[in-house]
Amino acid sequence: MSLKKALFSLTCINFLAAAALSALAFFGCMEVHTAIGPYGKAMYVRSGSAPVQIENPAPSMQAEITVFLLSTLQFLLPILFFVMALLLTASLFYRQKLKKPLEVLTAGAKRIMNHDLDFTLTASSQDELGQLCNAFETMRRSLLLNNQQLWRQAEERKRLNAAFSHDLRNPVTVLKGSAKLARQSVISGQTDPAALLEHLTRIEQYTDRIARYVETMSSVQRLEQLQPQKLSIPFRTLSDELEQSLLFAAQDFQKQLLFSTAGQDSALMLDKSMLFEIAENLTANALRFARKTVSVTLFLQSGCLTLTVEDDGDGFGPEQLKNGIQPFSKGTEESEHFGMGLYLCSLLCEKHGGTLQIKNGTAGAISCATISCIPAAGRDAARTK
Numbered sequence: 001m002s003l004k005k006a007l008f009s010l011t012c013i014n015f016l017a018a019a020a021l022s023a024l025a026f027f028g029c030m031e032v033h034t035a036i037g038p039y040g041k042a043m044y045v046r047s048g049s050a051p052v053q054i055e056n057p058a059p060s061m062q063a064e065i066t067v068f069l070l071s072t073l074q075f076l077l078p079i080l081f082f083v084m085a086l087l088l089t090a091s092l093f094y095r096q097k098l099k100k101p102l103e104v105l106t107a108g109a110k111r112i113m114n115h116d117l118d119f120t121l122t123a124s125s126q127d128e129l130g131q132l133c134n135a136f137e138t139m140r141r142s143l144l145l146n147n148q149q150l151w152r153q154a155e156e157r158k159r160l161n162a163a164f165s166h167d168l169r170n171p172v173t174v175l176k177g178s179a180k181l182a183r184q185s186v187i188s189g190q191t192d193p194a195a196l197l198e199h200l201t202r203i204e205q206y207t208d209r210i211a212r213y214v215e216t217m218s219s220v221q222r223l224e225q226l227q228p229q230k231l232s233i234p235f236r237t238l239s240d241e242l243e244q245s246l247l248f249a250a251q252d253f254q255k256q257l258l259f260s261t262a263g264q265d266s267a268l269m270l271d272k273s274m275l276f277e278i279a280e281n282l283t284a285n286a287l288r289f290a291r292k293t294v295s296v297t298l299f300l301q302s303g304c305l306t307l308t309v310e311d312d313g314d315g316f317g318p319e320q321l322k323n324g325i326q327p328f329s330k331g332t333e334e335s336e337h338f339g340m341g342l343y344l345c346s347l348l349c350e351k352h353g354g355t356l357q358i359k360n361g362t363a364g365a366i367s368c369a370t371i372s373c374i375p376a377a378g379r380d381a382a383r384t385k
Contacts, residue, residue, distance in 0.1 A: 003128050006093065010089045014085035014089045015082065017081075025077040033070045067123055078168050078385060083350060097127065097128065101132070102129075103132060104133055123206055171210050227351065229269035231271075234262075234267050235264065237299050238268065245279075249287075255293065257287070259296045259298075260295070260296070263301045270305065272375040274352055275307070278307065278345045279296070281344060282341075282369060283309055285342065295308075296309050302352075304371075305372075305373050307371075308367070310365070311363075311365055312364045325346045352372060354369065354371035355368075355370050
């Protein structure tokens with residue numbers, strides 16, 4: 001029962017019981033009063049003769065006290081029964097409907113105050129307090145998920161900063177060495193213009209490289225704060241626009257790009273800019289390492305959009321497959337690339353409720369990006385409901 005129905009039911013039952021006991025006590029006292037015997041003047045009618053008035057004997061002191069007590073009990077017992085019914089109603093209502101849920105909520109609140117979210121709140125009923133326990137459990141799960149997400153972000157930031165510091169150590173060392181050599185050559189007075197120009201050129205190159213490092217880190221921080229702006233777009237329109245964009249980007253690499261689609265053909269709710277950035281990064285990465293051909297497949301099924309990019313190159317290295325998608329993880333030693341492409345794609349996929357997986361196929365590397373996108377028709381139907 002709900003709290004209101006339970007309180008009303010308990011009140012009715014206890015008050016009916018109190019009323020029955022009060023009536024029983026009232027009439028019981030009257031019966032006892034009659035059994036003690038009458039006193040004072042009384043009129044008796046005897047059968048077969050005229051009524052005769054008989055004066056009863058005067059009552060004793062004990063009889064008067066007994067009659068007084070019975071009269072008092074006739075009025076006090078009903079009041080006592082109703083007071084007891086009220087107290088019993090409050091006690092039963094607290095024990096049956098309030099005590100356990102309040103204990104569960106209090107214990108849960110204390111554990112949350114102690115930063116302990118590793119527990120489960122179980123509702124003992126489906127009344128209002130049971131619904132409150134369920135809402136409290138939903139809040140606890142949300143807090144736990146948020147804390148886990150914040151912890152993962154903090155750990156990811158630590159790994160990112162560690163990788164950034166590690167990769168930045170070498171350019172800084174080169175800059176210090178070049179500056180020291182240039183300074184020594186000027187102090188010694190044996191300045192070789194060609195050597196000094198070489199040192200200055202190296203300093204300029206590594207300064208630009210550090211500037212690109214900083215810009216990359218800034219872009220990662222901006223992406224971590226980015227939230228998808230989902231809009232409705234037909235799947236056919238999306239695939240046509242993406243195909244034109246990727247084919248245009250592939251012209252600079254002078255390699256063949258094959259684009260195909262599969263699955264349902266319906267309107268989707270997604271952030272098109274996120275999808276395009278993921279697709280362009282994965283495709284550009286595949287075009288760099290492919291020998292001749294890159295295949296791109298866009299597959300839609302049950303609100304899940306999967307983008308698969310496959311090339312015919314040498315595939316991912318053992319370290320990349322072993323460690324997964326890590327920041328500043330490069331397959332080559334090219335200085336203009338920092339190894340952040342896959343990491344940024346993975347970050348964008350997670351922002352859109354998906355994942356990024358990498359593996360090696362029979363012909364080369366395969367990158368599979370998945371994002372969650374609600375069908376527009378399903379969203380409209382949910383709003384109608």
